[in-house]
Structures are given as structure tokens and as C-alpha cells.
Amino acid sequence: MTDSGTAYDGSAQPDARVLELRERVDRFVRTKVIPSETVLDSGGAEAAAALTVLRAEGRAAGLWALPLPADLGGGGLAFRAYAALAEAEGASDHGPAALGSAPLLDVTMLNRHGSARVREEYLKRLVAGEIRACYAMTEPDVPGTAPFRTATRAERRPDGSWCVSGRKWFTSGAAGADLVTVMARTAGTPGDREGLSLLLVPTGSPGFRVVRELPVLGAAGPYEIELDGVVVPADHLLGAGGDALSIAGERLALGRTLRCLRWLGQAQRAFDLMCERAATRSGSRGPLADHQLVQQHVFDALLALRTTRPLVHEAVALLAAGADARTEVGLAKVAAARMLQQVTDSAIQVHGAAGLGPDTPLPALFRGGRAARILDGPDELHITSVARRVLRGHSRGDGAATRG
Template sequence: MRRLLVLERISAFVRDHVQPVETVLDGDSAHAELARLRELAKSAGLWALPLPRELGGGGLDLATYFGLAEAEGRSDHGPTALGSASLLDVRMFRAHASEAVRERYLKSLVAGEITGSYAMTEPGVAGSDPAASRTTAARVAGGWVLSGRKWFTTGAGTAAYVTVLAGGSLFVVPTGSPGFRVVREIPVLGASGQFEIEVAEVFVPAEHLLGEGGDGLAIAGTRLALGRTLRCLRWIGQAERAFELMCARATTRQVRGSALADRQLVQQHVFEALLAIRSARALTRQAAELVAAEQDARTEIGLAKVAAARTLQQVTDSATQVFGAEGLGPDTPLPMLSRIARTARILDGADELHVSATARRVLARGRAD
């Protein structure tokens, strides 16, 4: 009962407070609006629900939070406004960071006072092959010296630190470090928030190494498993939002004396969208159960990631088709959802990567279960 009440409150918060200001949050004046939303979330008792209670969060376990993530993710800005966007960093630091790093960043992260960023992808290197990273980490007295470039680094322009993959290890690099530079912002289909960065002989203290030297890819793999699962849940929430818009349009729009909903081709759009959403949701829930139980979920995550990304693109495209020209303009969230949908099929590993990796894994064991 309590979970259902929290779910309803999160849904209402995203609908009433976040969605109406999405265009502001996508723009250059997002900081002040985001600060206002964070204070609202804190006063409503909805702040940082999956983060540790001893750090100021709500203390929900992953299994419980997975049941809320779809509603929270109906807006791409929902997790940030509600304080759960730092979940990946908080879990990674608690498991692998030194006491110095945990003391410096964790409480401020959970409170929303600072943000972090995560840098793996590099110019000229296939993002699907992190082992091919060219960023180097040279051991020196007292720490390491990092050199290289990263791009499509979310939020690096305002982050307090960036976690950088270099030489097979992960390092927490304060953005004020000498030699750290934001090279440029990279608009993605017109939207802001992605950056290219350079670390030019940046000294990183030894205590800013996560885990042991060479642990970077293993730590990144654990992080990716959770991150991909959360993205799938949020994409399904956004697909559901587009589906609701499409159904409302179909039942209210009159053409030559009858509703669009009476047309068989529109009915097919609705059926195919519903089929896709329910199929992707089932696959994602299966993956989420395994991730929450800390079991191997690589096959399930691969299936869910491709299904959820395709579903968001399919449903958003169908909704736009039913809306007609209005669906291309600024009066609905469909252009924004279409942008997210297109990037979803590349973000966190392109569809083709997941298709091939999943197929190879299944073929190796020779069965579908």
C-alpha cells in the first residue's frame, strides 16, 4: 500500500511540476528551475528515495525503486529533479572509493549540492569497445598522471568531478584540477548537456583510484548493468506517455464527422504500440529482478535494452503520425521524446552491439532459457 502511495505521488510530481517546465530544463537557464524543483521534492518527502538513508536519502532497496523508476522517468528530467540521478555514482563510490573520496563527495551528491560526470567514450574510438581507450594513466609519486580526451560526457560542464576510464582503471578527477578542460559542448539533435573534455597531464592523487589498478572495466560493467536497466524503465515510462497522448488524440480528433479512433489504420498504431510497451516492460522487469538480486543479467539486459529503445522510438513515431503536423511542433512533447528515442538506440551501447553479444551468449549455451 505504501509503495502504491509513493508511486502515485511520484507520478503526480513529475506530471504537475517537471513536465510543464521541460523546455526550460532543456535550455540554458535550467539551473535555477532545477534548484526550485529539488526543493519541492525535498519538502514533499520524495527526494533521493533510492539513496542511502544515512547519507540523507530515502533508503529504498533496488527492487523497490525499480517499481518507481518508470513513473519517475516519464520525463527525462525526473530523476534529476527527484534526486535519484546520482544513484550510479553513489553506489560505485560506496563499493570502490577510498575513504577520502567518500568523505569529499557522497553527502554533497545525495543532497544535490554537486553533480558528477562519467567519461568513457573517446573521439575516434568505438564506444562499444572501452578496452580500446587511448586515455593513459602513468604512475607517479603519490598518484597518477592522466592524459587523453573523452566526449559525450553528460553534465561535465557543471560537474564537481568526472570519473575517467584511463589505462584500464577508473579515476575520480576533480574538475578544478590543473590540466582538466572542457573542450566544447556537443549538442545532440539540438539538445544541450553533452561535452568533450580533455585531461592534459592531470595529476590524480592515489586515493582517487576506484578499486585496484586495472579494475576499471569490471567496475564499469557493474555500473552499466544497473544504468541500462534504469534507462529501460525510464524509456518505457516515456513510451507510455507518448501512448497516452496518441490515444487522447485519436479519441478526440474529428475528421469528416468521425473520430480518428474509428479508423483501422489508427487502431493498428494503437495495437502495435500497446504490444511493444507490454513486451518491453515484461523483458525489463525480468532484467530488473536479476539486477536487484545481483545475479548475472547480461542476456536479459541486452534483450530489454533493445526492446525498450525500439519501443520508445516506435510509439513516439506512431503518436507523431496520429497527431500529424501538430506532432512536429512545440505544442506537444513529441519532438523531445522523438529525440530521446533516437539517441536511445545508440546510448549505452548501440542496438547492434546488444543483438550480437546476446546472440553469441545464447548460441554458446544452445538454449533460450
């Protein structure tokens, strides 16, 4: 631990190689990625060119795709080892894309559940950054908390291919993606808990359209997409068919935990900015650091960071071990989202008007903290599901108060 608030879960200290990688990733994000954020946030050709440069520098530094399988061209770092440096990488939203770890969820899902053709045709290109993938689950009239109400439909054609029609929204990265995994109903009717499948759709297919961008709290955001009779090859069905919810559950558990790690990195960044401001800024009554109310902000933010980090790393450890981590992931997701919003709010308060303007990353970090309480399931979903699981354990009389 350090006075800055950085700490690891004490159950498993990273080895020397991982610590060294973490320092290098931290340095790369601070000196290369963060100074480029204004350009990267603007989008368009200039942002694409800047990202291309960063990716080349990440490869040259030996930091490319660290958590992705070595046989596919990645760094082969185990998930628990990667978790030790994911905070540093995720301190900027652009860190994972710049260093090639952004496709981790798609590569993991396709590697486990894709056909031989899908694995052969796409995986190495995804890891290399030659193509990009995204994931489309929620729909305009269907909350992500009720996927069984999915209305997007996939009909089997005589040749075995699928014809997919429907609309999805809040699909991150859809505008620049080459592939999109779509949850669609292949049997039954909306409301049925069975009959949902995942299909990998090439975005260049006739009938695929990006409808519009969906700004999040006024900033650039994900997209709404439409599929109008898009024909998908038979071997682009993931899994056996009808098992979308179990595959999605795997993806969500890993994805939520990754988000928590990155939110920790972003909160640490806001905390450091707050402490720097307090230590260097003086008001009419002397240095801000001498004000008790400023000290209260620092203490509360540090407490939030220190108490959230072990929860996140407990979820990491269980996922890495292949154990049931539903309770721990739910706890971590709610705690990390609240923590990011709290810490960035305190940092803005200590900065005063400067914290609201364009000269610091705090507005973007705060916006991310607020959105975090809805992304990957709202707080309320996790609160009720964790509580029900805990209470079921007690009703069975087995004392299972923490794990489902």
C-alpha cells in the same frame, strides 16, 4: 493493468507503500516537472533556478533521493522497489534530477569501489545535491564497444598521485559537474585488454577543460572534455587499479536497466498523448478514434509497451538478486529502445503536423527514442553478445538458451 497500458511485472507486485510513493512521484512529475520542461531544456541560469525550486519542492514532498542509501541522506528504497516508480519519475528527462535520484550510478560505484577518503568527502554531498558527478568512458576515436582501445593515459607520479592526459566525449553533464570518473590506461598500450583503471577527477583541477557541447540530433546534449596533465590524488583511484572493465560492467548493467525503465515511462507518456489525440480530434471523416489505421497505431503501441515491460522487470529482478543478468539486460535494452522509437513515431503520426512542432513533447521523445538505439551500446552490440551467449550455452549441450 489498466487500459492505458500501465502494468507491472506480475512476478512481484509492489507493496502499498511503494504504490503510494509511485502515485506521489507520478503526480509530482506531471504537475511540477513536465510543466517546467521548456525552461529546463533551455539551459543557463533560468534552468538552474527552476531546477533548484523543483528540488526544494521534491524534498518538501518527501520524495528526495528515494533509491539512494539512507545512511547517506537518501530514501533507502531498494532497487526493485524503486523500479516500480522509476517509470513515473523518468517520464521526463528532468525527473531524476528534480527528485535527487540522478546520482544513483555514481553513488553506487563510489560507495562500492571508492577509498575511505572518497566516500567520506563526496558521497553525502552527492546525495544532498550539493555537488554533481559524471562518467567519461568513450573517446572521439575509440567506440564505446571497444574500451580496451582507450588512449587516455594516467601515469603514476613519485608521490603516488596520477597524471592524466586524454580526451573524452559524449560525457553527459560534464559542464556542470564537480567530479568526473575517467577511464584511463594505467598500464600497457591501447589494444591491451588489461591495464585499464578508473580515476575520480575533480573538474576544478588545472588541466581539465570542457571542449564543446555535442548536440544530439540538433538538441542540447553531452560534452567533449580534455584532460591535459591533470593531477589526481592517489586515493582517487577506484578499486585496486586495473579493474576498470569489471567496475564499468557493474555500472553499465544498472545504468542500462535504469534507462529502460525511464524509456518505458516516456513511451507511456507518448502513448497517452496519442490516445488523447485520437479520442478528441475529428477529421473530415469523423473522429480519429474511429479510423482503423489509427486503431492499428494504438494497438501496436500498446503491444510494444506490454511486451517490453516484463523484459525490463526481469532484468531488474536479476540485478536486485545479484544474479547474472547480461542476457536479460541486453534483451531489455534493445526492446525498450525500439519500443520508445516505435511508440513515439505512432504518436507523431496520429498528431499529424502538430506532432512535429513545439506544442507537444513528441519531437523530444522521438529524438530520445532514436538516440536510445545507440546510447549505452548500439543495438548491434547487444544483439550479437546475447546471441553468442545463448549459442555458447547450446554448444555446451546444457540447454542454457536464455542466460549466460
